[in-house]
Amino acid sequence: MMQDKIITRFPPSPTGYLHIGGARTGLFNWLLSRQKGGKFILRIEDTDKERSTEKATKAILDSMEWLGLDWDEGPYFQSRRYDIYNEFIERLIFSGQAYHCHCSPEDLEKKRNAARTNNLKPKYDGTCRDLGLGPAPGSVVRLKTPQTGLTQFEDKVKGTITFDNQELDDLVLRRSDGSPTYHLAVVADDISLGINYIIRGDDHVNNTPRQILIYRALNEAVPRYAHVPMILGPDKTRLSKRHGAMSVLAYRDMGYLPDAVLNSLARLGWSYGDQERFTRKELIERFSLENVGKSAGVFDVDKLLDVNAWHIRESSNEFLSGELIPFLNRLGFTDLDMIKVVKAVATLKPRSRTLVEMAEGASFFFKENIAFEKEADERYLKYDSLDLLEKLRENLDKQPDFNQKNLEDFFTGFLSENQIKLKEIAQPLRVALTGKTVSPGIFEIMDVLGKNTVLERIDKAIAHINKK
Ligand code: GLU
Numbered sequence: 001m002m003q004d005k006i007i008t009r010f011p012p013s014p015t016g017y018l019h020i021g022g023a024r025t026g027l028f029n030w031l032l033s034r035q036k037g038g039k040f041i042l043r044i045e046d047t048d049k050e051r052s053t054e055k056a057t058k059a060i061l062d063s064m065e066w067l068g069l070d071w072d073e074g075p076y077f078q079s080r081r082y083d084i085y086n087e088f089i090e091r092l093i094f095s096g097q098a099y100h101c102h103c104s105p106e107d108l109e110k111k112r113n114a115a116r117t118n119n120l121k122p123k124y125d126g127t128c129r130d131l132g133l134g135p136a137p138g139s140v141v142r143l144k145t146p147q148t149g150l151t152q153f154e155d156k157v158k159g160t161i162t163f164d165n166q167e168l169d170d171l172v173l174r175r176s177d178g179s180p181t182y183h184l185a186v187v188a189d190d191i192s193l194g195i196n197y198i199i200r201g202d203d204h205v206n207n208t209p210r211q212i213l214i215y216r217a218l219n220e221a222v223p224r225y226a227h228v229p230m231i232l233g234p235d236k237t238r239l240s241k242r243h244g245a246m247s248v249l250a251y252r253d254m255g256y257l258p259d260a261v262l263n264s265l266a267r268l269g270w271s272y273g274d275q276e277r278f279t280r281k282e283l284i285e286r287f288s289l290e291n292v293g294k295s296a297g298v299f300d301v302d303k304l305l306d307v308n309a310w311h312i313r314e315s316s317n318e319f320l321s322g323e324l325i326p327f328l329n330r331l332g333f334t335d336l337d338m339i340k341v342v343k344a345v346a347t348l349k350p351r352s353r354t355l356v357e358m359a360e361g362a363s364f365f366f367k368e369n370i371a372f373e374k375e376a377d378e379r380y381l382k383y384d385s386l387d388l389l390e391k392l393r394e395n396l397d398k399q400p401d402f403n404q405k406n407l408e409d410f411f412t413g414f415l416s417e418n419q420i421k422l423k424e425i426a427q428p429l430r431v432a433l434t435g436k437t438v439s440p441g442i443f444e445i446m447d448v449l450g451k452n453t454v455l456e457r458i459d460k461a462i463a464h465i466n467k468k
Contacts, residue, residue: 006038008197009190010064010071013045014056017247018063020239020299021201021231024265028199028228030069031266031287041193042074047185049079063248067258068280076193078185085180088188088218089141089173097217098173100135101128101142123169141174143217151209156226156289158202163209171210183207187214195223199289202227226289229296231268236298244301251304255327255354257315260308268297276303277310309353317345320358327359333366340365343448347440365448370435370457372464377431385428386465391418392425393458402451407443432461 008029012022033040042064046052061075092098101124103111112122129144145168152162173184180188186207190198205227215222233243245251251261263278270292272278278286312320321341328336344365345358352358364370372381392414399410415422426442433445433454446454 004196006033006036006197007041007194008033008038008199009041009043009193009195010069011043011045011186011189012060013048013051014053014060015048015051016056017059017249019246020248020265020268023063023067023069023248023261024231024268024297025200025228026064026069027067027262027265028226028270028287028289028292029197030071031284032197032199032289033072034284035287038197039072039194040070041076041195042071043076043189043193044074044078045182045185046077046079047179047182052079059247059249066252067248067262069262073193076189078189081185081189082180084192085185085188086174088191089180089184092143092173092214092217093141095217096144098141098143099129099131100133100139101170101172102133102136102139103127104138121167126170129170138176140172140176142170142172143214145170145213151212153208153212153222153225155205156199156224157229157292158205158227158294161205161208165213168210168213171213173214183210183214187211187218190223191215191218191220196221197226198223199226199228202229226292228269228292229294232296232298234298234300239299243299255356255358256304256308257311257323257355260304260311263307263311264299264304267303268299269293270297277307279314305353312352312355312358313349315349317342317349320345320349320355324355324358324362327355328362328366331359331363333363336366340448340450347444347448351440364434364436364439365445369460370433372431372435372461373437376435376437377464380428380431380437381461381465381468382428383465383468385425386462388418388420388425389428389432389458389462389465392429393455393462396451396458397455399451402446402454404443404447407446411443428461429458433457 010026010029012018012026018026030040032038044057044060046057064071089098093100108124111125115122124142128142133139146165149165150162151165151168152160155161171183172181174180189195208225208227212222231239233239235243240246245254248261252258259280262280262283266278266283266287267276270287272286272291321338324341324345325336328341344362348358348361352361395414396410399406411422415425427437430439430442430445431437433439433442433449439445449457
């Protein structure tokens with residue numbers, strides 16, 4: 001039998017930014033669809049008018065774009081699909097699977113209170129179920145839920161999950177103000193968009209039997225489900241702001257690469273042997289729901305830092321330079337020479353865990369005037385280095401080309417002529433060029449800075465020593 005093309009979806013509610021947990025769910029759906037050559041659909045569940053905002057919708061779309069979780073269809077907005085929901089409701093009423101209920105909210109409240117007093121579950125007592133009532137002002141539409149039997153499904157992560165239908169209410173499908181309820185809208189959308197695989201957080205497990213009953217009442221194929229466990233912080237409590245930033249875009253602003261964030265998100269609940277670092281391509285190839293564990297994933301920012309450092313090392317200098325530009329701009333460096341940025345990135349790649357660190361590390365390349373760190377100044381810009389620095393400056397001036405190879409050859413000659421070891425000149429020179437005692441390799445730096453800037457900075461250091 002030919003397998004249906006897999007169609008997954010990500011349906012966030014735009015009530016706030018896209019957080020780590022939401023993005024993880026989006027990622028799993030995206031990975032599955034990309035791996036299987038399926039489709040991934042984005043839907044914005046904005047029926048809660050009070051809490052949904054355009055700002056949140058934009059933040060979600062920006063986050064998805066930044067993460068590179070591209071969608072094949074959508075975004076669909078639930079608030080614009082009421083006609084579709086009403087068609088589904090009418091279909092259920094017409095087939096006798098749903099009914100108009102005229103019970104007033106006050107009556108219902110009384111009945112619920114009475115049930116509670118008698119220690120019974122406060123569910124709808126079915127007063128209007130078989131009355132064949134028509135619509136009326138203030139009435140609602142309810143699903144005729146089976147009163148006996150079981151509703152069962154095979155969860156890809158959790159195994160068989162069973163609910164007793166007796167526990168389930170005659171669910172409201174359309175409220176008295178004419179608006180569809182959450183469950184009805186979700187099922188109507190998932191059917192009309194052809195969704196056949198639903199991966200979502202396990203806080204939705206209790207919704208699933210209710211939604212399955214709507215599928216059955218409509219005589220539609222029930223999708224496959226995978227409910228993924230929640231996410232914890234390193235202290236094993238539910239992930240929250242206490243553990244660090246929750247918003248995906250905050251990680252962008254802290255200088256993480258999208259692929260590193262995806263890598264870490266994927267590892268929240270999913271594993272592949274003991275591999276920790278994955279490229280985007282590897283994630284697509286290796287992801288499987290079979291390897292999503294039943295226990296909660298732990299989000300650890302230290303691990304993310306390590307993963308980010310790896311992704312930085314694996315990225316091309318050109319790509320990183322593009323990513324680095326906004327961070328350099330933030331430090332006040334604009335109108336940048338891209339060739340210089342690419343060269344600077346090459347020197348900083350092995351030593352930066354985030355783009356923020358990289359931009360800070362790169363600032364000495366772009367500053368007009370570098371400041372000498374106090375300790376570096378005291379230790380290396382001393383009178384006894386003066387001679388050597390002056391000699392070096394004079395000889396460097398005669399060098400036509402400042403590429404690394406030439407500089408290496410030049411220094412070999414310079415050291416032997418002067419009977420010194422590299423470190424005797426390298427440290428004063430490093431401080432002269434960077435203001436610091438720690439930096440990328442001295443030849444690399446000189447190559448990036450270029451002859452004019454190198455000579456200018458040595459001159460400034462000499463003048464500075466002379467003033468001491
Ligand atoms: N809109 C729901 C949420 O943000 C998702 C519903 C679903 O996946 O079925 O939690």
